[in-house]
Amino acid sequence: MIPIRTSVPTVDEAEALLAGIRRTVDIEADGAAAALADEEPDPGLLEIVSGPFASVADVDERLARTESYLRERGDRRAVFLTVYSRMTATVRTAIDDGAFVDPEWAASYLVAFAERYRRALAAFERRAFESLPRPWLIAFTAAVRGESLVAQDALLAINAHITYDLTYTLGEVEIDPDRDVKREDHDRINAILARLVQTVQDVLVEAYAAVGIAGVDRLLDPLDDRLALLGLKGAREFAWRNAVLRADLPAWLGERYVDWRAETVATGAAAAVLAPDVDADATGRLREAEDGGDAASAFREAVRRRM
Template identity: 35%
Template sequence: MAQLEQFTTPVDAVISRMRALDAALPERDGVAVFNRVYLTVTEEVDRHIDAGAFPDPRAAATLDVRFAERYLAAVDSADRVRRAPACWRPLFQFRRHPGVRPLQFALAGINAHIGHDLALAVVDACRSLDCAPTDLEDEFERVGGVLDSLEERIRDALLPGPDLLRIADPLTHLLGSWSLERARDAAWSTARALWALRPLPEVAAELTERLDAAVGLAGRMLLTPLPD
């Protein structure tokens, strides 16, 4: 039990930071929309860890925290002189655009976080735990299962109601171009590739940079403003 408590404290810390963001940001702000979604997911993962649903709670908490820290660092960079990663820039640039719907904001954030941050977080966690990505596969899949279970709930909560059926068709078409399952699979493959490229840091850096740019492009398309 002592070992579990040691590693739930950092999870509680990132949850506290997300709650503070939720309280500080306007409700309609695009970052606030994604933050509420991610806070729900992180709280759910934390409950699973506390309930003993992960075979290795230490590894699960480490992966969860390293993952969240990348999002929080991106938010911090948006408020400072430092430039945010390319994958997050579309969300920060369009966060107040009146033609972008809440579901688009949520998926653009998920795209940046899963498509770019998740692979890097796996590598971060492996370095912290002194293990290989394959040692974290169970934790990776279980966290992914939490994301999958919440995805439908998120879409139901944020899709436009009957009074907005005029935009539902283009929005549905836009959302159909992105898949959480494919993004998770790609993140896992990228994490393994980056881990294997440790002896070649320049190649790993180039791969990371290109991944960042590609995910940013996808995010920009997800945030295409829709007609009123």
Template identity: 30%
Template sequence: MGRRPRGARRWTAVAMAAVIALSGGTASAATPAPVTAGPLMCQGPVIRCVQDARRTLEGIRDRLGCDHRAPFPAIYVHLERSLETVVAHGEPFDEPSWLAGSLNTGFVNLYLDAYEADRAGRPVPAAWHAAFAAARTADVNAGQDVLLGANAHIQRDMPYVLAALGLTRPGGGTRKPDYDRFQAVLDRAYGPAVQDVADRYDLIVALADDRWNPIAGLTGRELFRSWRAQAWEHARQLVDAPDQAARDRVARRIETNAAQWARLLSAVRLPGYRTVRDDYCRTHTGRGLAPTRP
């Protein structure tokens, strides 16, 4: 994966053009889908695409320092490492060029688009706005920051990129088995990712999920599973919608669902906890807070 190389296979440009078509163009308020190709392009071996995504996310994580936006790219790095290991060992996917290539690239780009738009002061989807706003001002723990980012990325972003790339293979047959197999990649990354967030940003995340997760009765791992299942269903509804009005209705459900989850995830506050987190992070990483919009 590289930075817009000449002659590259522009997976993400194609995907984002399809998203615009699904959403009825860039001006539809009902369907605020992404409209740019994003900075990452997949070319050559799939593992190279995954490695470039990982390095890009590592750069964001490192630049953010102890900023409360950092835990989400930190866990994302672990996911890309897990995917990199799977691809390197040739574990069986029916269509690795789709899963680890075009889908992974397109998905990472949607996070990068939201991050850069927020950084520049441009509007972002409601779920992302809630995640970034909580990271900037709220007394939430780092686990909540992770869940807020994951909610926006999985429940809001994923349906669009899935629908744009298509839910069936070119020769026929559903891509759902590969999508489901990817859950194992997530599961392998989950433990190390949680521990890394605890070590770097917030010790409370090392405790049992029910101590920091505001969604009683569900672990973070279980939430990710549920959200991924819902994302596929929403993508199917986008693909199956018979006309633009129907697609707009699905898009409104996607946006509303992710925004409602964001409000729920950010509802629990602990006054003064931002200072506790900042002191802990500086002590354990030697890093300070990033500028307001780094």
């Protein structure tokens, strides 16, 4: 039985949960998504993402195809995939190079992580909004409506995938037996995620500079704090602690408790990304810069140069 003190939120988690509760009140994603309900799903996109991923190679290939498909149609959901498809390729290379203690578990981890994204994207495209985790509903709705900034499109999806999906990915691939070994490999994947987010920060600065606005780093720095109420490093640790709680607490308690923790923090973080603590003039300058140039393309080109 897990000690009671282990199930009590840390100070950082408690602060994030309280902030998440406050911010979640301000999120109205259902109405915005409902406005999209009558739009026809894209059969070409569904053809790519309907079936589950079968292997690491399948993940790598189909994420790249999905990114190309969305980008060619000017769909802002491609912004996240520009980075995520390259992160997946990086993890695949690390697996092939023997960087993990348990490469089979690491491969299962990568596939399960990507599968969470695939299922969310397919559900959104089918307009099955009721089955969609709220962090993904917020992220996809914002991207499709086109009223958010490229920076927000990237951060909303990163938040949904790391702050929310990572908890359930660890539950699916299981952290036992050999929990210590799996923790080591989890940390190795986290190191790749950390480099990914640093790259995103650098790329966003470069992309906005390419469309005529400088100094965006002062608005986005530190990106780690914008990304989640816990920060990115805290979000990854949060996911591991959630997995431990699900594994060690009685099922009737652990599942409900972890569901509440994950959704509250991830949804609150999405609200923080949509309404960042920056002045309106700065946000207006960013929006004007995007309107005057193709920030999404500039973002993609910057990612390609760096990853």
